[in-house]
Amino acid sequence: MVLEEVFCMLTTRQERVLEVIIREYVKNVTPVGSKLICDELNCSSATIRNEMSSLENLGYLEKTHISSGRIPSEKGYRYYVDNLMKPKEMTGEDMLKLQTIFNNNKLELNDCLKRSLELISELTDYTSVVLGSSSSENKLKKVEVLPLDKEKLLAIIITDKGHIEHKQIKMSGVSLEEISKSVELINKLIVGTPICEVKEKLEFEVKPIINKYVKQHETIYNAFYDVFNDFVIKSDISFVGKNKILNQPEFNNVEKIKKLFTKLDDESTLRHIEEDNNDISIYIGNETNLDEDVTVIKTKYKADGEEGEVAIIGPKRMEYSKVVSLLNYIKKNLNKK
Numbered sequence: 001m002v003l004e005e006v007f008c009m010l011t012t013r014q015e016r017v018l019e020v021i022i023r024e025y026v027k028n029v030t031p032v033g034s035k036l037i038c039d040e041l042n043c044s045s046a047t048i049r050n051e052m053s054s055l056e057n058l059g060y061l062e063k064t065h066i067s068s069g070r071i072p073s074e075k076g077y078r079y080y081v082d083n084l085m086k087p088k089e090m091t092g093e094d095m096l097k098l099q100t101i102f103n104n105n106k107l108e109l110n111d112c113l114k115r116s117l118e119l120i121s122e123l124t125d126y127t128s129v130v131l132g133s134s135s136s137e138n139k140l141k142k143v144e145v146l147p148l149d150k151e152k153l154l155a156i157i158i159t160d161k162g163h164i165e166h167k168q169i170k171m172s173g174v175s176l177e178e179i180s181k182s183v184e185l186i187n188k189l190i191v192g193t194p195i196c197e198v199k200e201k202l203e204f205e206v207k208p209i210i211n212k213y214v215k216q217h218e219t220i221y222n223a224f225y226d227v228f229n230d231f232v233i234k235s236d237i238s239f240v241g242k243n244k245i246l247n248q249p250e251f252n253n254v255e256k257i258k259k260l261f262t263k264l265d266d267e268s269t270l271r272h273i274e275e276d277n278n279d280i281s282i283y284i285g286n287e288t289n290l291d292e293d294v295t296v297i298k299t300k301y302k303a304d305g306e307e308g309e310v311a312i313i314g315p316k317r318m319e320y321s322k323v324v325s326l327l328n329y330i331k332k333n334l335n336k337k
Helices: 012-028 034-041 045-057 074-084 092-102 109-124 176-190 195-213 217-233 242-247 254-264 267-271 320-336
Strands: 061-063 070-072 127-132 140-147 152-159 164-170 237-240 281-284 294-303 306-315
Touching: 012 034, 012 045, 012 070, 012 074, 034 045, 045 061, 045 070, 070 074, 074 281, 074 320, 092 109, 092 320, 109 127, 109 237, 109 306, 109 320, 127 242, 140 176, 152 217, 164 217, 176 195, 176 217, 195 217, 242 254, 242 306, 254 267, 294 320, 306 320
Parallel strands: none
Antiparallel strands: 061 070, 127 237, 127 306, 140 152, 152 164, 281 294, 294 306
């Protein structure tokens, strides 16, 4: 990630001081004083105070008004993530829970993804998000219909990205032959069309033709229009533990929460945060365009012909190494699925 700020490399001791302050602030949410660092690094209080003062002058630490201690700045977190962070080893218990999900052959990809993110949300107390391919990126590959009984059918929509949607529809008094004709016309006329444009093509290209060939055209047309409409309006973003953010002390202000939730409800906001080289990308504070106290850790996945993105949203005071390890595990196992 390219940043406008200039980062200078710190001395080994300054890095140790920054690491301790980040670790303690993440854990306790209180400014960190020099005594705790002195005890850990076995240095005099004067030495540590000087190092803390230097780190503050360089922009890596901030001083609060209520305490003589320091807290990490956005620049401090960025330095830590880029230069000091090491992925935290997952506990055997956490790994076993995730393995149980991915080893369950009865679960489809989407269920695996949802359950694993529910678990991450529970383990971290952060919000998890799945972003599937948007309807503008999906093009219609095929429409199929399966009869369930005399009046019920299963309409199946398949996209070029491997995304499948199905909906049960009721059609009384319509022959299978007429339905087959309609499906054949739809496949002939609008295959290759982006899903978000299908409704318009149905109205202006399919409807005038289907009238000529199919007696019960109105019933069939309306049923398929509804199926495609559901596909388009169905949210491409699925949140797990959205309210977890309310558990963080940084978000005890009603107005702040309203602003954040409004941005989270706007699909384009999260989609515009791009991943770097399909790897795990970390966006801190103002880099997220969500809120200065938020961090977003995001990655892409590709499994079973389907592509999407997974993001973890939490406070800037996030346990970065733990989240990166959990996301790495999910990404690796999804790609195997």
